[in-house]
Amino acid sequence: MSTNAxxxxxxxxxxxxxLAENQDKLPRIxxxxxxxxxxxxxxxxxxxxxxxxxxxxxxxxxxxxxxxLISVRPLKSRYVGEIGDVVVARVLEVGQKRWRVDTNSxxxxxxxxxxxxxxxxxxxxRSAEDEQMMRxxxxxxxxxxxxxxxxxxxxxxxxxxxxxxxxxxxxGILVKVFPALVKxxxxxxxxxxxxASVILGNNGYIWISxxxxxxxxxxxxxxAQNLNEIVPRNEREVIARLRNCILALAKCxxxxxxxxxxxxxxxxxxxxxxxxxxxxxxxxxxxQTQARLRDVDLMD
Numbered sequence: 212m213s214t215n216a217x218x219x220x221x222x223x224x225x226x227x228x229x230l231a232e233n234q235d236k237l238p239r240i241x242x243x244x245x246x247x248x249x250x251x252x253x254x255x256x257x258x259x260x261x262x263x264x265x266x267x268x269x270x271x272x273x274x275x276x277x278x279x280l281i282s283v284r285p286l287k288s289r290y291v292g293e294i295g296d297v298v299v300a301r302v303l304e305v306g307q308k309r310w311r312v313d314t315n316s317x318x319x320x321x322x323x324x325x326x327x328x329x330x331x332x333x334x335x336x337r338s339a340e341d342e343q344m345m346r347x348x349x350x351x352x353x354x355x356x357x358x359x360x361x362x363x364x365x366x367x368x369x370x371x372x373x374x375x376x377x378x379x380x381x382x383g384i385l386v387k388v389f390p391a392l393v394k395x396x397x398x399x400x401x402x403x404x405x406x407a408s409v410i411l412g413n414n415g416y417i418w419i420s421x422x423x424x425x426x427x428x429x430x431x432x433x434x435a436q437n438l439n440e441i442v443p444r445n446e447r448e449v450i451a452r453l454r455n456c457i458l459a460l461a462k463c464x465x466x467x468x469x470x471x472x473x474x475x476x477x478x479x480x481x482x483x484x485x486x487x488x489x490x491x492x493x494x495x496x497x498x499q500t501q502a503r504l505r506d507v508d509l510m511d
Contacts, residue, residue, distance in 0.1 A: 250266050284391050297356065302351055322355070455479070455487035460475050460496075
């Protein structure tokens with residue numbers, strides 16, 4: 212490589228000023244040293260410092276306001292859970308009346324036997340027999356979708372799957388991104404027009420899978436898992452393309468939600484799935500997606 216070659220950073224290729232427009236709809240990502248607002252009338256929180264009578268960001272992240280308290284939630288940080296969050300998690304250990312799971316947070320989370328639907332969607336008291344059969348329901352290494360039911364004092368999360376939309380995940384791909392890039396919305400389960408489904412976990416774990424029918428989704432109370440079913444080649448290509456699109460958006464530090472992912476997928480169709488791993492293609496998809504999101508916001 213020539214010594215005069217320039218390194219093309221995402222920071223230089225993404226239009227950060229445009230990203231700041233309509234901040235309520237598209238959260239802006241601040242960089243270290245950037246002015247957040249004048250110090251007068253505000254208190255600085257985590258991820259900020261005061262200089263020249265201005266509150267500035269000390270980390271790269273998304274600004275958060277609580278009354279007069281200003282803080283920055285960093286991009287590169289462990290997941291800090293909130294009650295009601297949707298998460299994708301991996302089972303680490305089967306314990307007594309509970310499973311220990313990884314949710315990308317500082318401490319392992321727990322899923323109590325009393326907080327799951329048993330096969331068939333049964334809602335009843337859990338017996339000693341149910342406890343002995345826990346490994347039949349969820350075993351080490353299994354992936355699940357769940358909801359945060361409670362946050363304990365030491366920040367351990369207690370999860371909940373007593374809804375048919377949650378449960379064991381079957382065939383698909385797990386994508387890991389920074390939690391701050393997943394936009395908080397009312398819905399985190401999406402069946403995209405391209406023919407695949409995504410679960411956008413608030414913890415930065417994203418699950419991509421073939422779209423299932425309503426009968427397939429809830430038939431066994433969230434414990435159906437058929438790993439022998441052959442996924443058609445065209446569906447596998449859609450899933451692979453979606454994975455690369457999500458990683459491209461994350462590389463460009465663009466917020467991840469159903470609309471941005473669908474736009475990125477549409478912009479990617481002029482490339483082969485494997486080409487989406489190339490740097491110049493990643494930046495092109497990021498720029499085109501950002502432009503379309505900005506146009507939609509201006510129309511609104």
